[in-house]
Amino acid sequence: MRTGTRDAGMATSEYAMGLIAAVGFAGLLYKVVTSGPVRAGLQAVVERALHVQF
Secondary structure: OOOOOOOOOOOHHHHHHHHHHHHHHHHHHHHHHOOHHHHHHHHHHHHHHHOOOO
């Protein structure tokens, strides 16, 4: 019998909680990126990048 074995990895419930947290964070990030001011700023950056003279 082995003594002092350690847990390696996550249990199913930990995977579920991690997945819920990741989905929640992705939803929040999506809302922030698609908001008006952020969307306008990103669009301005892309337009500036496309109009650069080489």
